[in-house]
Amino acid sequence: MLVVGLTGGIATGKSTVTQRLREEHKLRVIDLDSVARQVVEPNTPALRSIADRYGDRVLKWDEPSNQHTLNRPALARILFDDKAEKKWIESVLHPEILKRTAWEVLKAYASLSRVVVLDVPLLFEANLHRYVGVRTLVYSSQDVQLHRLMQRDGISEHDAQKKIAAQLPIDVKVDMADQVVHNDSSREETYREVDGVVSEWCARTRYWYLLQWLCPPLAAIQAAWAVWWSGRGNQGGVKQE
Numbered sequence: 650m651l652v653v654g655l656t657g658g659i660a661t662g663k664s665t666v667t668q669r670l671r672e673e674h675k676l677r678v679i680d681l682d683s684v685a686r687q688v689v690e691p692n693t694p695a696l697r698s699i700a701d702r703y704g705d706r707v708l709k710w711d712e713p714s715n716q717h718t719l720n721r722p723a724l725a726r727i728l729f730d731d732k733a734e735k736k737w738i739e740s741v742l743h744p745e746i747l748k749r750t751a752w753e754v755l756k757a758y759a760s761l762s763r764v765v766v767l768d769v770p771l772l773f774e775a776n777l778h779r780y781v782g783v784r785t786l787v788y789s790s791q792d793v794q795l796h797r798l799m800q801r802d803g804i805s806e807h808d809a810q811k812k813i814a815a816q817l818p819i820d821v822k823v824d825m826a827d828q829v830v831h832n833d834s835s836r837e838e839t840y841r842e843v844d845g846v847v848s849e850w851c852a853r854t855r856y857w858y859l860l861q862w863l864c865p866p867l868a869a870i871q872a873a874w875a876v877w878w879s880g881r882g883n884q885g886g887v888k889q890e
């Protein structure tokens with residue numbers, strides 16, 4: 650099975666691409682932003698740790714379910730305003746996110762999926778690029794990125810710049826990617842490029858896919874091999890301030 654790491658900058662179009670992957674190509678996509686939401690659901694250890702540190706300002710009362718939930722805009726303000734707090738929040742959430750994601754990938758292996766796509770905003774920042782078979786970047790120029798982010802989230806240029814600055818610059822990510830999907834113009838243009846990369850993924854997995862069907866344990870051996878191969882040595886880890 651090919652594990653694709655799909656990444657990009659904030660608002661460069663990952664969700665737009667994954668929608669096409671799901672609906673047109675029927676591919677299994679694991680969205681780490683959604684996983685990140687699951688790990689802070691009410692009564693989770695992660696939500697308790699965050700509430701212990703920041704108090705009521707990061708909680709809101711949910712009438713229908715009668716319980717406290719995470720106030721996401723409040724946590725976002727802390728995370729994007731303060732590098733030290735961003736580090737702390739990530740140290741609490743990332744191990745939980747990784748555990749759940751690993752489980753989802755295992756389930757994809759078990760169901761003999763040919764390709765599984767991980768939609769990971771922080772693929773390079775969190776050094777997860779070492780564990781995927783191919784790194785695919787959704788690119789838009791910095792101007793387009795800024796404009797779309799301001800429009801989608803209804804935020805000022807100052808706030809949008811702060812969010813963009815919390816990630817590696819998109820042009821640095823381009824150099825680290827194996828494939829780039831350009832998302833500067835129309836959605837139709839982007840979909841054409843998406844269809845092209847999907848053909849490449851399928852071509853790469855053709856023989857393995859057949860072998861996996863004939864001999865399922867090969868899937869497990871291939872998985873172990875892929876993880877060992879990707880993780881061997883120090884493959885240019887990314888350091889951020």
Ligand SMILES: CC(C)(COP(=O)(O)OP(=O)(O)OC[C@H]1O[C@@H](n2cnc3c(N)ncnc32)[C@H](O)[C@@H]1O)[C@@H](O)C(=O)NCCC(=O)NCCS
Binds near residue numbers: 659682724728746
């Ligand atoms: C800060 C939070 C509360 C904002 O929630 P909100 O619903 O407004 O946005 P959402 O979760 O959909 O994220 C939107 C985008 O923000 C960017 N982003 C999210 N977390 C981070 C981060 N730690 N560093 C830099 N950018 C981030 C990503 O591009 C992401 O796609 C939320 O993103 C969060 O809990 N982040 C910490 C967990 C994390 O690192 N997630 C990334 C998964 S790899």
Ligand SMILES: Nc1ncnc2c1ncn2[C@@H]1O[C@H](COP(=O)(O)OP(=O)(O)OP(=O)(O)O)[C@@H](O)[C@H]1O
Binds near residue numbers: 658660663665798
């Ligand atoms: N080709 C396009 N043409 C016009 N608008 C687009 C295009 N691609 C994406 N958008 C819009 O830009 C915004 C950001 O796109 P999207 O939400 O897919 O980005 P993302 O990378 O998933 O963002 P995030 O990092 O926040 O998860 C959305 O409002 C989306 O509708």
